[in-house]
Amino acid sequence: MLFSTMCFSLLSFPYLLIESLNELEDQDLDALVADLNSKSSTPASQPSAITQAAAPAATNPPQTNNAESPRVLQMREPHTKADKIQLALEKLREAKVRKLIIKVLMVDGSSKTLMVDERQTVREVLDNLFEKTHCDRSIDWSLCETNPELQIERGFEDHEYLVEPLSAWTRNTENKIWFLSRPQKYTLFKDPQVFYMWKKDRTLLNSINKRDQELLLKESFEGASLIVPDIEGLLYLKEDGKKAWKQRYFVLRASGIYYVPKGKTKSSSDLACFVQFEKVNIYTTSDYKQKYRAPTDFCFILKHPCIQKESHYIKFLCCDDEHTLSLWVNSIRVAKYGTVLYKNYQAAVKRASTLSSNLHLSTLPAPQPSAPSAAHEGKAMDSGHVGKIHKHPSQQFAAMHFRTTSKEQQ
Known part of the structure; x- marks a missing residue:
């Protein structure tokens, strides 16, 4: 391997x-x-x-006769x-x-061994890895878990206490932790109009300026109550214990995902609860078209973190395309984590900005002495370890575990 x-x-x-x-x-x-x-x-x-x-x-541990107490x-x-x-x-x-x-694990084949305790957040572990790898510290860097048995991946959120989800893994697990650059981590905050105005014409979405984006984020995350993107549409559902995938109309709400039962309307009174977010996490998948005969490879699942192998309690959903998958996955994260996710983004931007300023100061040329010929320009330090960027989590996971796909270059 x-x-x-x-x-x-x-x-x-x-x-x-x-x-x-x-x-x-x-x-x-x-x-x-x-x-x-x-x-x-x-x-x-x-x-x-x-x-x-x-x-x-x-x-x-085993003690030897000459070991000191x-x-x-x-x-x-x-x-x-x-x-x-x-x-x-x-x-x-x-x-x-x-x-x-x-x-x-890193995408270049190297690895770092760390001791983490239950008080450490993912953000703190990322900071530790930044020190060890000398990478660029952009806001896209993430810690991700992969489960090869279920062929799934999830990026840990910055506010999570890392020990907690890891403690749900089984003893003989083949799960892995990766340090990756994932541009999709905060894409909802970089282009909020794509998620909150998804029904609008693409030309209009592309015309939204930075100021309008900031106002949209302020309205959605800093108002009296959280506003979750009103994503809805047809998705393919793999029903419990069955191989077939059937289309149903799903609606996202702050409390969970709902669907329209057969013969019913899309009105709130007719909606049936599909899953609530309190005790489940969302995972993207790899190669489900082959594994489960899904209509496409743009699938995601919702499950309790303790479920580490196939189970009737896993909810399987499939989207028509990558864009639809991104809409659902990122909007579900907002519904589950709320304003905490936005605070994670703000903190990451602030850290990256502070570091950029410090690096700029550290790489400025030294003060010129009176004799110009004696001056030496300062050089920027090598960035060192830099991971490759993959466009989509399912592509990233497939590249790692299943018939390695071609890797993109930075």
């Missing part, structure tokens, strides 16, 4: 944990030991877990990496905060 597999370790697997700790960079291991020393004795409130099978109590290690400063790992293992067992060691 072109890409290395995901390393996902819970404390109940000490041999995997030791291996993962060995993969941590020295500075990260030092930071982990320091963090555990300072916070392991402080109780921390647990977040509302999606699953209760998150991180069971750790078992002791953890208490001895704590009495002196650990110098070798082995000392630090042994101390980290002891502290992790005492810690009140759930911690996971994850391997994040």
Whole structure:
């Protein structure tokens, strides 16, 4: 396989944990030991877990006859990496905060091993990866989960606590975490008219200026109540336990997706609830035309995060084209997360703008001395690790896992 597999370790697997700790960079291991020393004795409130099978109590790793006890290690400063790992293992067992060691994959085949705890948001993990990869820090960078069994992908939202969704994964999972540049992440805020005025003529949509876009966002996200794009139309539905896909008329509302039953009208009183968003996430898919004989490959599913394999509780929907898929997926995100999603976007723009200003200052030429011949121009630093950009999540996922497609160049 072109890409290395995901390393996902819970404390109940000490041999995997030791291996993962060995993969941590020295500075990260030092930071982990320091963090555990300072916070392991402080109780921390647990977040509302999606699953209760998150991180069971750790078992002791095998001890050798000549190994020093953890208490001895704590009495002196650990110098070798082995000392630090042994101390980290002891502290992790005492810690009140759930911690996971994850391997994040890059599209160039490299990876980064990180320790994350339940208090860290996706935004904080992204910032950590920015420091390690020296990428451009645009607002498009995302952490994504992929599930090869279901052939699905989802971008984690910046406000999510990363440990929570990862704790829903099964022990022998083939799921992976990717660090990707996804232009579709905040496309709704870049071109809000496409989603809020989707019924209008394309010529009119293209004529909307920046000022009008800002007013539209302000009205939709900063008013007395959230305004969700009023997306509706025919979608293909894969009914429970059946192979056939049937067309139904669906309507998006803030509380969920509704459909028009046979023989009924589109009036609100006739609409039937298809799914509510409170306990489900939305995922894009790959190659469902072959896997499930879908009418097109522009599909998405809605499921509880704990469902990791085929289930009757998964809702399958298929769109006619990529544009329709984008309308539904991004509008559903607004309905599910509300103004939090807009705040994520604003924070990402602010960070990117601040970084851009700092980089501009750092790359300005040095002050000219009195002798012009002695001047040396400053050079911009190499951006380092830069991921490839794929147009669509389903294309990105297909490129990773299923008969690798041609990759676009930046």
